[in-house]
Structure formats: structure tokens, C-alpha cells
Amino acid sequence: GEDVEQSLFLSVREGDSSVINCTYTDSSSTYLYWYKQEPGAGLQLLTYIFSNMDMKQDQRLTVLLNKKDKHLSLRIADTQTGDSAIYFCAESTIYNQGGKLIFGQGTELSVKP
């Protein structure tokens, strides 16, 4: 079945780069997503990558996709304290009806000054 896995915690110093990793099992993914959840709030789409792409860059964010290993990563350059949040990896597949997404467990990023 479909499964998306993430490590639960990551701690970095302000100004360093953060790399959040995700693995997934379903090879029929169409898009892979990164959602951000700030404390006390709902999730917001941060970025996404189409499944036939290897990399996508958006300002401080770089998404890398390795389809062979079913591995997705999110790199945040020059991490700031305002980046402290929970980051969720998610996928949609050609089999998912109704726009459903499969979410990972979420990685809590803690940025220390």
C-alpha cells in the first residue's frame, strides 16, 4: 500500500542549511508536496514537484526527487527562526480518487539562534 515516511525531529542553528528527508513507496506518484504547519495553525502548501522532475528551486527552497530510490528532500538555505515549524511530505497518485493526499508523519524543525 501507499506509505510516506519522515524522521520526526531536526534541529539546526540559525543561518545553517536544513535538509528534511522523506521516502515513499508508491511508484505511481503524480506530484509530491511539502506542506508547512506553524504552531497552532493548519497546514499550508510550501512547494511541490512533478514526479518527472529531479529538482525544483524556489528562493531559499530546493526540492530534490530521486524516483529510483523513492526519496524526496527539502533543503532550506540560510534557515531562520521563523522557519521553525512541522514540515509534512505528501504524495498524490494516479489511483487516488477525490484529490486525496498521503501524508508523512511530519518533521518538526527547530531553529536555534
Add this chain to the structure above:
Amino acid sequence: NAGVTQTPKFRVLKTGQSMTLLCAQDMNHEYMYWYRQDPGMGLRLIHYSVGEGTTAKGEVPDGYNVSRLKKQNFLLGLESAAPSQTSVYFCASTPAGQILYEQYFGPGTRLTVT
């Protein structure tokens, strides 16, 4: 444009009590979802709806019921609350007919069952 709103924001129930959580969206989205979020388990889909009058089970539907009588509203009911249903509940919506599915989330309802 309020987006997705959820009522109430917090609630404490005793075991066996019932309640209904309300989700409303003003974006004319066809698809709506109810998730629960528990530490270390991410978001798990409870029920979802692809249109007015239709609902379907998600990953963890037991103990919950839903209704979508109006396109803009999606209700989640707990008939007889149990401590295992202590969680944060999120509603989300997205338009139909997409390939890229950006789900828009409400702010959540924190439910404690004692």
C-alpha cells in the same frame, strides 16, 4: 474570503458524549476532507467528500460520521466519544478536476475526551 473555517476551536468532552464539528469553506471547492493529527502519526484521513450529498471513508473512519448537505459545509460527528478520539482535527478542501492538488486547511479543532 475567509477560506476554510472550523467551529469550535477547542472542546472538552466526557466519555460517551456526542458532538459535531463544523467545517465551512467559501471557495466553492468540490472536495472536502476531515483529518486527525496525533503526535508521531502525522495526518490521517477520517472521511472525505467529492461533492454535495456524497461521502466516503478514509483511513480511520471508525467512531465518526460525516454529512455534506451543502457544498460549502462538511460536518464531522462523534456519536459516543472515547479517550482515543482526543486529537486535533483538521478540515481541508480543494477544487475538483486538478492534477496538482493543493489542499486548503482550516485552523483545527483541539478535542479532549476525558
